[in-house]
Structure formats: structure tokens, C-alpha cells
Amino acid sequence: QVQLLESGGGLVQAGGSLSLSCAASGRTFSRSAMGWFRQAPGMDREFVAAISRTGLLFTYADSVKGRFTISRDNAKNTVYLQMNSLETDDTAVYYCAADEGGTAWRTANEYVYWGRGTQVTVSS
Numbered sequence: 001q002v003q004l005l006e007s008g009g010g011l012v013q014a015g016g017s018l019s020l021s022c023a024a025s026g027r028t029f030s031r032s033a034m035g036w037f038r039q040a041p042g043m044d045r046e047f048v049a050a051i052s053r054t055g056l057l058f059t060y061a062d063s064v065k066g067r068f069t070i071s072r073d074n075a076k077n078t079v080y081l082q083m084n085s086l087e088t089d090d091t092a093v094y095y096c097a098a099d100e101g102g103t104a105w106r107t108a109n110e111y112v113y114w115g116r117g118t119q120v121t122v123s124s
Helices: none
Strands: 003-007 010-013 018-025 034-039 046-051 058-060 068-073 078-083 092-098 118-123
Touching: 003 092, 018 034, 018 092, 018 118, 034 068, 034 078, 046 068, 046 078, 058 068
Parallel strands: 010 118
Antiparallel strands: 003 018, 018 078, 034 046, 034 092, 046 058, 068 078, 092 118
16 A cells, blocks of 8 residues: 655746656655646646656656656655746645555556645636
């Protein structure tokens, strides 16, 4: 069992930056691939970024590539999402997710554990 708790959301002006964190409980964090997803009002949940168990592999949605950076610290059981050059379209609830087998990647149904989300609002 893994429990995930996101933090770091808030209100920021377009062009600004935010750093999200996701703290995981449980002993299996280092075995889990981790992902960030987001959901805007009235929209489906969409993939943002994912990182492999070791942190050596990562992938991004085209919409955030070059602006967002995913990283992890297995010693701290934490995954991060650094968001720069934020745009109003980035406004959403951001969710952290973990899988069990370490093979999840860009699809939400590959992930088993989900946090409750943190709100990110980007104003114009």
C-alpha cells in the first residue's frame, strides 16, 4: 500500500513558476514508477509527466515539454514537478500517481495509487 500526498499548488501569474511535491508513504516507493497527471474543470484527466523507478528515464506531455521537469528522491520518498513559464491552460488539479510494478508510463490506468491532488491556478 502506498499513500501519496501532494503539496505546493497555489495561485501564480502567467509566466511564473511553481514547484509541486508528492510525498509517498510505504516501503515500495523506489520500486514504483511515478507520474503526474492533471484535470481541468470539465476536462478528462491528462498525463503530464512520468519518471522511472531509478529516475533515469522520464517522459513529458508535449504541452509541457521544455517547461516542466519531473524528478525524484528515493531517499526521501518524494517526487517533484518543477513548473516554469506557466500558462493559463496549465490551470488544473494536479495529481501524483504510483504504480506497483515499476513499468507504468503515460497512461492513467497503469497507475494504482493516487493522491488527492493539489490545485494550480495560473492567472493572466
